[in-house]
Amino acid sequence: MIVVIGGTGTTGRAVLHALGARGVPTRALVRTPGRLPAHIDQIVGDAADPDSLRAALTGATGVFLAMGNGPRQEEIELGVVAAAAHVHHLVKLSAPQVDNSPVAIARMHHRVETAIRTAGIRHTFLRPYAFFQNLLFHADRIRATGWFPTTTGDTPLNMVDARDVADVAVAALTHDTTGTHLLTGPEAISYPDVAARLTAAGRPARCVTVTPTELREDLRGAPPWLVDHVLEIQHMATTHPEHPNDTVAHLLGRPPRPLNAFLHEYAAAFGIPTR
Numbered sequence: 001m002i003v004v005i006g007g008t009g010t011t012g013r014a015v016l017h018a019l020g021a022r023g024v025p026t027r028a029l030v031r032t033p034g035r036l037p038a039h040i041d042q043i044v045g046d047a048a049d050p051d052s053l054r055a056a057l058t059g060a061t062g063v064f065l066a067m068g069n070g071p072r073q074e075e076i077e078l079g080v081v082a083a084a085a086h087v088h089h090l091v092k093l094s095a096p097q098v099d100n101s102p103v104a105i106a107r108m109h110h111r112v113e114t115a116i117r118t119a120g121i122r123h124t125f126l127r128p129y130a131f132f133q134n135l136l137f138h139a140d141r142i143r144a145t146g147w148f149p150t151t152t153g154d155t156p157l158n159m160v161d162a163r164d165v166a167d168v169a170v171a172a173l174t175h176d177t178t179g180t181h182l183l184t185g186p187e188a189i190s191y192p193d194v195a196a197r198l199t200a201a202g203r204p205a206r207c208v209t210v211t212p213t214e215l216r217e218d219l220r221g222a223p224p225w226l227v228d229h230v231l232e233i234q235h236m237a238t239t240h241p242e243h244p245n246d247t248v249a250h251l252l253g254r255p256p257r258p259l260n261a262f263l264h265e266y267a268a269a270f271g272i273p274t275r
């Protein structure tokens with residue numbers, strides 16, 4: 001039995017789907033009933049609550065942990081680690097690590113990875129770069145106005161499709177192979193490149209390079225930790241050059257999904273004409 005924590009999220013949902021397609025017994029810990037298809041075994045509870053974790057993890061052999069970012073993430077993940085001491089294999093969604101990372105959430109992931117190692121739990125750590133799916137954050141504005149702001153200029157970024165991250169998680173859990181994997185898409189792409197691809201696909205778009213202060217202002221209304229995170233991630237991208245690797249292809253036996261396919265799949269969201 002594989003238990004997915006974060007199963008209503010971008011990666012966890014794809015993991016549940018892929019495990020279900022393979023006939024692997026799964027269970028999801030969900031905070032809100034009705035957000036996942038009824039055929040998925042679900043425990044309604046909160047990962048911050050030890051009783052919920054106990055109920056969800058009873059009988060679990062494997063766990064996929066994809067906890068949403070937030071001020072309590074570290075405390076919640078450490079609770080999961082404590083409750084999962086008995087499982088055979090824990091696959092944790094983490095983030096790329098560099099020494100003295102400027103990204104607070106990456107430092108938090110590193111501390112949780114250390115706790116998992118210290119607890120002696122057999123583990124796989126997935127360290128993906130930014131998901132293609134993050135681009136959907138800009139989709140409404142691109143569809144309406146054709147532009148979006150970033151601070152990274154022409155810096156190439158190792159964007160990756162979250163479904164490839166999910167497929168690597170599923171491979172680790174079903175083949176019972178462990179490791180620490182830095183995951184990238186097939187190419188490093190700058191935000192102006194993304195705009196050029198949208199334009200080529202039929203939705204004229206441009207990326208406007210702004211200062212960190214201007215981006216902070218643009219994100220006004222978002223939670224402060226999220227604004228800080230976006231700025232830290234973009235700062236890290238400009239100070240730590242990103243290069244694609246072949247880890248996804250090596251682990252899955254097929255290349256990672258390309259950005260163009262993602263943009264076409266979400267054509268309606270970005271305002272790309274479909275005919």
Ligand SMILES: NC(=O)c1ccc[n+]([C@@H]2O[C@H](COP(=O)([O-])OP(=O)(O)OC[C@H]3O[C@@H](n4cnc5c(N)ncnc54)[C@H](OP(=O)(O)O)[C@@H]3O)[C@@H](O)[C@H]2O)c1
Pocket residue numbers: 005006007008009010011012029030031032045046047048066067068069076093094095096105127128129130131134162
């Ligand atoms: N996005 C990226 O580019 C990127 C890149 C590298 C690493 N990551 C890491 O990926 C992780 C997020 O993965 P994701 O984007 O797949 O997830 P996501 O779409 O942000 O969804 C978060 C999931 O966590 C669940 N959750 C949050 N608090 C919970 C709680 N107290 N109890 C139970 N469930 C809870 C949410 O449930 P509800 O539906 O109830 O809210 C949801 O299922 C983060 O740790 C992030 O640092 C992201």
